[in-house]
Structure formats: C-alpha cells, structure tokens
Amino acid sequence: MIQDTKKTPITVARGDGIGPEIMDATLKILEAAGAQLDIEEIEIGEAVYKSGVANGIADSSWDSLNRTKIFLKAPITTPQGGGFKSLNVTIRKQCSLYANVRPCVAYAPYVKTHHPKMNLVIVRENEEDLYGGIEYRQSQDVMASLKIISRPGCERISRYAFEYARANGRKKVTCMSKDNIMKISDGLFHKVFDEIGAEYPDIEQDHMIIDIGTAKVAAHPEMFDVIVTGNLYGDIISDVAAEVTGSVGLGGSANIGSDFAMFEAVHGSAPDIAGQGIANPSGLLLGAVQMLVHIGQGEVAAKIHNAWLKTIEDGIHTGDIYREDQSAEKVGTNGMCEAIIERLGQTPTTLAVIDYSSVPSGGLKLPPLKPRVEVPKERVGVDIGINWNGSADDLAEKINECINDNLKLHMISNRGTKVWPDGKEGTFCADNWRMRFMSDNGEHIKTSQVLSLMNRMNEAHLNFTKSVMLHNYDGVPGFTVAQGE
Ligand code: NAD
Secondary structure, eight states, X not given: OOOXXXXXXXXXXXXXXXXXXXXXXXXXXXXXXTOOEEEEEEXXXXXXXXXXXXXXXXXXXXXXXXXXXEEEEOOOOOOSSTTOOOHHHHHHHHTTOOEEEEEEEXXXXXXXXXXXXXXXXXXXXXXXXXXGOOEEEOSSSOEEEOOBOOHHHHHHHHHHHHHHHHHTTOOEEEEXXXXXXXXXXXXXXXXXXXXXXXXXXXXXXXXXXXXXXXXXXXXXXXXXXXXXXXXXXXXXXHHHHHHXXXXXXXXEEEEXXXXXXXXXXXXOOOGGGTTTTOXXXXXXXXXXXXXXXXXXXXXXXHHHHHHHHHHXXXXXXXXXXXXXXXXXXXXXXXXXXXXXXXTTTOOOSSSOOOOXXXXXXXXXXXXXXXXXXXXXXXXXXXXEEEEXXXXXXXXXXXXXXXXXXXXXXXXXXXXXXXXXXXXXXXXXXXXXXXEEEEESSSOOOOHHHHHXXXXXXXXXXXXXXXXXXXXXXXXXXXXXXXBTO
C-alpha cells in the first residue's frame, strides 16, 4: 500500500448503538472540511466481547493502534454481567493515556441551560486512583479498594493542565481534591499542583475541596476555567459539568498520553435511540475536532468547529436539544451533518469564533519529569490486619502474649477508628482489625522482628490477612493516625 505522506494515519472504530450513525456523520464532515486523514478501521465493543474477548478489543486491532497511535472511537455497549472488562479502562491503561480532557461549554441561548456563561475544561487524571482496580476482600464482611496516587502521576497531570491553559488562552487552573481527609494521597496531589503551579505565575490558580467544588460547578460553573482533579472525582464532576451545559450529547473528550491519544464523545451508545437516525453527532464531532488540533490540523479543526457553532446558532437542532421557541428546524443525524457541511467556511455571529492557531502542532509536549530526589527512609513500625470475631480487649490480650523484640502494640483500629487502648464504648466493629506495632525503644524496626512477631501470632492461631510496613520519610511519618488516636 502506498501511503499518502501528507495524510495522518488514524484508527477509527464505529462502536455500538448510535456509534455507527454518529461516526458516519463525523467522517463525512471531516472529509468535506479537507481533513488530511488516512483511516484504518477496527472493530471493538459488543460483538467482540461476545466472541469471547474479555476486554472488547481483539489482539489484531492493537496492530492498527500501535501503528497510528491516534484513535477516534465511537461509544460502545458494555455487556452486563461478570467476566467483561472495560474497554475504555483497558485502552487508557495500556496506552498510558494519563489525561482526560473534557471541554464543557454552554451555547446559550441556542441550547437551553441555566448557566449561559459556562465555559470550562476538566482535566482528569486517567490512570491512577481507585481505578487501579486493586481490591481485596479482607475478611468475610470487609472489602477494600486501594487508592494509588504517585508523584510522577500528579506532576504530569498538573503540568498538562497548566500547559493546556497556556496553549488555549485560559486564565485560571483550579485543583480539586479531598486532602482534608486523605492527607497523604490527595495531600500529594494538592502539594504537587502547588509546586508545578509555581512555574506558571501568569496563570491564576487555586484549590477547592472536591465536594464544595462539585457543588459550585453545578450551581456557578462560570466561576471556573480549567479544573484539574483525580480520576474518580474527575469522572463524577465531568458528567455533572456536561449535564449542566444542557445536553450530554454535546460533549467531546480527549484522552492524551505521551505516545497515544484517543478521542470520543462523552456519552454512551444510547441503545434507546439506536438505528433511528436521530442521534446528535456533536459529541463525537467535537471529539474529532480535538483530534485534529492534536495532530496539527488546527485550521481544519477551527473550520469544522465554527461551522458547527453556526449550525447551532441557526437553530438546526437534533431532538435532544430542540426547543420549539428557540430552534428553527428539528433534524436527524444526517440533517445535522448536511447542515454543518453547508456552513463550512462560515463563522458564528453571536457565539465566540474558535481559533486554534495558538495551540502547538502535534499536541502539547511536556518537559521531562523533575529528577527524583532520594529522601532518607526509616522503618518505624508495622500494621498487621487480623480477622477476629471477639472484642478489642480480648484481641489485645492475645496479641500482647505474642510480643517481644522491642515491638509494642501501639493501637488497634477497626474500619479506621481506634478501638484500643481506651476505645469508645459503642464503636461498631466489623470482623477485620488493624493492629499497629511500633518500636518501644525508639530504634528502627528490622524485618526479622516483624517476621518473628508474625510467626508467634501464627502459632497463637491468629488469622492475619495483610501487613504494611510503616516508614518515616525525612523524619515525617508516611502513614496516618487512626480516627480518635
Ligand atoms: P448514554 O450516554 O448512552 O445515554 C444516556 C441518555 O442520553 C439516553 O437517554 C440517550 O438516548 C441520550 N443520549 C446519549 N447520547 C446521545 C446523543 N448523541 N444524541 C441524543 N441523545 C443521546 O448512557 P447509558 O444509557 O447509561 O449507557 C448506554 C451504554 O453505553 C452502556 O452499555 C454503557 O456502558 C455505554 N457507555 C459507553 C461509553 C463509551 O464507550 N465511552 C460511555 C458511557 C456509557
């Protein structure tokens, strides 16, 4: 095959439900606008899942993705039931797509919204947090999910948010976390945001606790410009923000990594309206616009975006945004597609005209991560988990019989709350307990001390489930105290 070197190779998947209809419309518009693309198609989604591929994408499809590294993806239907893995999470993780970028814009008065001035972008960390899928059944009654937050992960996402703001003429970046509760993991996210932010004095920056931040996005979204946040918070807040703009059918989304990038609509495969030709193609089209900007075809991207804005302004609306008093014509997917193509070359008259000329060609290039600075680390204790159905006092008595080697039982907690010593009567206890052992003479703890303690606990028929070593880093505890400790 002779490849046209002017064209950028991309991989396209038509997906499920309304996916094929909206992808068809999107590709027609891209072609009519003069996008220079060499398209390879792959199959993903329901049919692939049902053929026995647990993550919905066959190995052979990876050949195309590994070659093009750019993926325009229609929504898919995730089959119900166990045994299936999320295709989106698989692709995000395997391609290291660390940033999910979702612009959420109001198009008032043309699309009904309570917040006509809303124009914000959510930059969501896409790889870490509770989405690592590291979960345990710690006992019969207690389940746990591990939240993983790394310094490089925080640095990359904060840096991306600031670079995005600079490249797109945005003035402010707001970090959202829950560091008042998760002082170590979310504390790092906030701290690294401040460190990286110091390199961007031209951009206003602040931090909000995620709960009040989400409330403000719902009630006063015009306060925000760029929001950077963790994976779970970002997942929730970006749906809140998309809904507040007026329709989930309007949102596009980019998933960005250092080598790969994936572009899609915010919404799902909408099986309730599939095959009827009435779906709004705008979300996927705006995802494709983000793709064109990313691959250095910003001029074509702006041409499509402005034609789309003009179509919205002219009141050519699909059913999800149609309003008798405001819209001029109710159209289906094809009608919307044709209206946009007719307006290529035009710009909106009241909505802001889009210009991507300041965005660097080929996507944002981040500088390398800051060099790692080694910090002194001392082992000062160990937490050991135990399954136990008795009282805290009985457990402490049994444990104290196992202790020697300068380790002392410092406290016992249940579901994060201290229950020994001096537990509060009435604290509900489940069947999994955490015991904290610390050195009783200020000396550091050796692995052999921990192993011999566990050995004695084993001989005493104590059913331990996990152990976590406790360290100080540069003299600062790398662990939290229990509630009430
Ligand atoms: P959905 O986003 O598909 O639909 C929610 C509602 O919005 C429906 O009433 C639907 O008709 C409407 N809607 C969505 N997109 C629209 C559009 N372009 N035009 C007009 N109306 C639109 O969410 P759901 O019903 O919860 O999920 C359906 C399927 O999609 C599920 O299998 C889910 O797992 C999957 N899903 C896939 C992705 C993805 O592939 N990225 C994302 C979310 C959900």
